[in-house]
Structure formats: C-alpha cells, structure tokens
Amino acid sequence: MSFAAENICWKIRSKTVLDGVSFTVRPGEMLGLLGPNGSGKTSLLRLMAGLKRPHAGRVMLEGEDLGAIQRRRVAQRVAFVEQHATTNASLMVEDVVRLGRFPHRGLFSGWSAEDEACVEHALAHAGMAHKRRDRWQTLSGGERQRAHIARALAQSPRELILDEPTNHLDVQHQMALLALIARLPITSIIALHDLNHAALFCDRLVVLKEGRVVAEGTPEAVLTEALMRSVFQVEARIAPSPYHGRPHIQFLPG
Numbered sequence: 001m002s003f004a005a006e007n008i009c010w011k012i013r014s015k016t017v018l019d020g021v022s023f024t025v026r027p028g029e030m031l032g033l034l035g036p037n038g039s040g041k042t043s044l045l046r047l048m049a050g051l052k053r054p055h056a057g058r059v060m061l062e063g064e065d066l067g068a069i070q071r072r073r074v075a076q077r078v079a080f081v082e083q084h085a086t087t088n089a090s091l092m093v094e095d096v097v098r099l100g101r102f103p104h105r106g107l108f109s110g111w112s113a114e115d116e117a118c119v120e121h122a123l124a125h126a127g128m129a130h131k132r133r134d135r136w137q138t139l140s141g142g143e144r145q146r147a148h149i150a151r152a153l154a155q156s157p158r159e160l161i162l163d164e165p166t167n168h169l170d171v172q173h174q175m176a177l178l179a180l181i182a183r184l185p186i187t188s189i190i191a192l193h194d195l196n197h198a199a200l201f202c203d204r205l206v207v208l209k210e211g212r213v214v215a216e217g218t219p220e221a222v223l224t225e226a227l228m229r230s231v232f233q234v235e236a237r238i239a240p241s242p243y244h245g246r247p248h249i250q251f252l253p254g
C-alpha cells in the first residue's frame, strides 16, 4: 500500500463534502479519481496531499498517518499539481520548475548537478524545454499547466497527485501527459473527467458521488453502463476497443 484513505470525513461549514471515504492506492499504480462536478474530487486530493486535515478518519502514507509526518518530509516525496495553480507572473518557466527542488535542498547547500539534471528531465518530459526562458505571464493556459507539471516532476516524487491535469491541453498534449504519467515508475492519483482517458491509461479507478465512494476497481469492472446512468446520468454503450483492448465508452444523445 502506498496511500490509503481510511474513513475520511471532511466538512465545509455545515456541508459534508466527504463522507466515510476509504480506498487504497498500490505502489506504482496510476489510480484515476472520477466523479461528477462537485462530488468531492478536489477536496479529497487536497487531503491526500496534506494541504488540509480530515475532520474524521486518516490519510495513511506507507503506513504512517500523513498528519503526523513533517511537512518537509511529505514534500520530499509527494507532489501535487492543483487545478488552478498560479505563480509569480515575472518568473521564467525554468525558475518555476526549479522551485520543485526546494524540499530536497538544505538551508545552506548550493544548487547541485543532481538538481540541474532533475530540472532538465522535467522540462523535457513536460515538453517545455523550448519555453524555458519564457515568462509566466506570456504562457498560454496549456503551457502554464505543463510548466506546473514540470515543477512537480522536478520534485522527484514517489507519489504524484494531479487534479484534472489535462484541462487546457490540446489532444496531443493530453495523450502525451497521460502516457508519461502511466510510464513513470511512481504512484499517481489523477482526477479526470474524460472517462475514455481514464479507461485507457489508469490501472484502477475510484468513483465518487456526493462525497462517497460508489465504485473501486479496474476500468473493466468499474466502467459499466449502469454506473454511467446512476453516477453520471448519461446513456452509454461500453465495449472493449478493437484497437487497444481497454473499455471504450460511446455516449448516446439523451
């Protein structure tokens, strides 16, 4: 087990946003988090990243309560790409990506060859090497998203949490990003709205509805026509794709 959510409850004022959420994430797997708008995906990811504490239940990271682990130790292994992340507008892309190395550096230690190598790899993997000297305010939405992904990769995480990372990306970059995450030898949790992307790239899926887990398992087990109806309120037909063998969902007009 890499991550585990144990009976997590989280409220905002009197509204219960997450209600008894439990699931496990296995080492090295890419876990897709699905659910309609407002079902609690972002709230759950913020708890898994340690940005917020659950009101009841625990997030476990390799058997330790996340709330009891020093923030710096968490940052040395868990990277989080938020949905609406921003940064100082005058920074260059490479400065933003260098910030990813911060948790690994001692107070007085200089910039090392390893730091530089991590930044180079991250820029290349996110397809941002050619934009490295561009300023943040001059980037498109998709380029900003890729710069944030590069920053997370530069952090050399063992666990990577991504909140709808394909938003703003064109189809080429959506496919490239998901293929990259699937290939990385790390554990990832990724909130996605595109159910066919989830079917194609994720090892397992967790589905939230109104703050509760309603399904967990392989894409084949989870993505059923009944779930499309009961959770997403759409009619669909699902069959293994003749091209890649994963489930392919064809949505039908209402």
Ligand SMILES: Nc1ncnc2c1ncn2[C@@H]1O[C@H](COP(=O)(O)OP(=O)(O)OP(=O)(O)O)[C@@H](O)[C@H]1O
Residues within 6 Å of the ligand: 012, 017, 035, 036, 037, 038, 039, 040, 041, 042, 043, 044
């Ligand atoms: N700061 C807040 N104040 C009030 N309500 C909030 C706040 N943050 C979240 N919520 C509520 O909690 C619920 C879950 O929100 P959350 O953003 O976690 O859902 P989501 O599944 O990520 O949605 P989406 O797919 O639209 O991004 C929503 O009903 C939302 O209105």
